[in-house]
Amino acid sequence: xxxxxxxxxxxxxxxxxxxxxxxxxxxxxxxxxxxxxxxxxxxxxxxxxxxxxxxxxxxxxxxxxxxxxxxxxxxxxxxxxxxxxxxxxxxxxxxxxxxxxxxxxxxxxxxxxxxxxxxxxxxxxxxxxxxxxxxxxxxxxxxxxxxxxxxxxxxxxxxxxxxxxxxxxxxxxxxxxxxxxxxxxxxxxxxxxxxxxxxxxxxxxxxxxxxxxxxxxxxxxxxxxxxxxxxxxxxxxxxxxxxxxxxxxxxxxxxxxxxxxxxxxxxxxxxxxxxxxxxxxxxxxxx
Numbered sequence: 001x002x003x004x005x006x007x008x009x010x011x012x013x014x015x016x017x018x019x020x021x022x023x024x025x026x027x028x029x030x031x032x033x034x035x036x037x038x039x040x041x042x043x044x045x046x047x048x049x050x051x052x053x054x055x056x057x058x059x060x061x062x063x064x065x066x067x068x069x070x071x072x073x074x075x076x077x078x079x080x081x082x083x084x085x086x087x088x089x090x091x092x093x094x095x096x097x098x099x100x101x102x103x104x105x106x107x108x109x110x111x112x113x114x115x116x117x118x119x120x121x122x123x124x125x126x127x128x129x130x131x132x133x134x135x136x137x138x139x140x141x142x143x144x145x146x147x148x149x150x151x152x153x154x155x156x157x158x159x160x161x162x163x164x165x166x167x168x169x170x171x172x173x174x175x176x177x178x179x180x181x182x183x184x185x186x187x188x189x190x191x192x193x194x195x196x197x198x199x200x201x202x203x204x205x206x207x208x209x210x211x212x213x214x215x216x217x218x219x220x221x222x223x224x225x226x227x228x229x230x231x232x233x234x235x236x237x238x239x240x241x242x243x244x245x246x247x248x249x250x251x252x253x254x255x256x257x258x259x260x261x262x263x264x265x266x267x268x269x270x271x272x273x274x275x276x277x278x279x280x281x282x283x284x285x286x287x
Contacts, residue, residue: 025049026061027069027082036064038082039071040091050092050129093132101138102129112147120206120249120263121147144206159261160242160252162227164215165276165283195231195238199274200266201281202227205249207262216254218282225264226276226283233286240286243270255287 027038028046038060039049051058054074060082062069069075069082073094076085093099104125112121122144131137202225207216219225229240244250244266254260276283 027063029064036062036083038062038069039084039088048088048091050088050094093129093135098135099129099132100136101127101131103127103138103141106143109145120144160227160240160244160250160264161255161287162252162284163255163287164218165228165285168228168230168285195234196273197228197230197275199226199228199271199276200243201225201268201271202244202252202264203267205263205265208260211254211257211260211262214254214257214260216257216260219252219254219262219264220282224267224281226278226281228274228276228283228285230285243286 025041025046027036028041028044029036037044037046042048049058049060049071051070051072053072055072056070058072059068059070062082065083068080069085070078070080071082071085071088075081104127106125107123110122122142124142126141127138204219204221204225206221207219211217211219227243229243233240235241242250242252244264246266246269249263249265252262252264276285
């Protein structure tokens with residue numbers, strides 16, 4: 001092989017490598033020698049290439065013309081559009097053509113959250129093409145649905161029963177304490193030492209519509225929640241039922257409101273020796 005032929009072969013190899021490394025895909029042509037389909041390959045089981053603005057990743061390898069062509073909006077200025085670029089202007093919504101938002105199909109439903117009891121599952125979809133020139137806006141991309149998982153054991157994952165902080169139990173004896181006779185000395189029992197309260201902060205995730213126009217309106221997703229665990233609500237391990245796990249959405253229930261419940265996200269660790277009295281929070285107590 002002489003030097004000229006060898007150089008020619010090297011040039012072909014370099015050009016082929018450059019085309020393969022730059023192109024995002026390859027054009028398609030009918031076996032009968034019909035039109036070349038680069039930007040719109042839907043009739044051949046491929047995609048519609050619509051790249052807004054200047055997008056060098058929207059290149060296509062045109063074997064017929066031995067070149068790289070483009071399907072982005074900038075190609076007209078650069079004069080390197082693919083042969084079928086004009087035919088995709090309308091479906092891509094370029095120029096003065098109005099295009100509605102186009103979204104993908106829904107994903108599969110996600111897992112039920114929280115892991116126990118009544119909860120919410122979610123599915124999503126993405127925007128394929130945004131609206132142009134006054135086209136219809138995109139529909140919701142997230143959809144929630146109620147779900148139920150068998151209640152699990154364990155006090156931390158059960159329902160947290162709550163009341164507003166104004167019902168705090170550390171108050172004067174009730175009217176019943178004043179009316180009933182004092183117990184006799186021999187029946188008095190030794191009480192365990194009072195354990196200090198602690199606080200846990202939450203972000204409300206959702207709540208049932210039956211909570212509307214009640215004190216549960218203060219369970220506002222836009223304001224953090226402080227819930228105080230007091231001595232009387234603690235179990236023998238010093239914990240309140242339903243206090244949840246960090247990073248998990250768990251369930252709460254309004255004690256004196258019918259069918260008022262929801263989910264919240266524990267957003268911090270237990271705060272020892274604490275009472276919920278900060279006005280930057282909406283304050284509650286465990287029952």
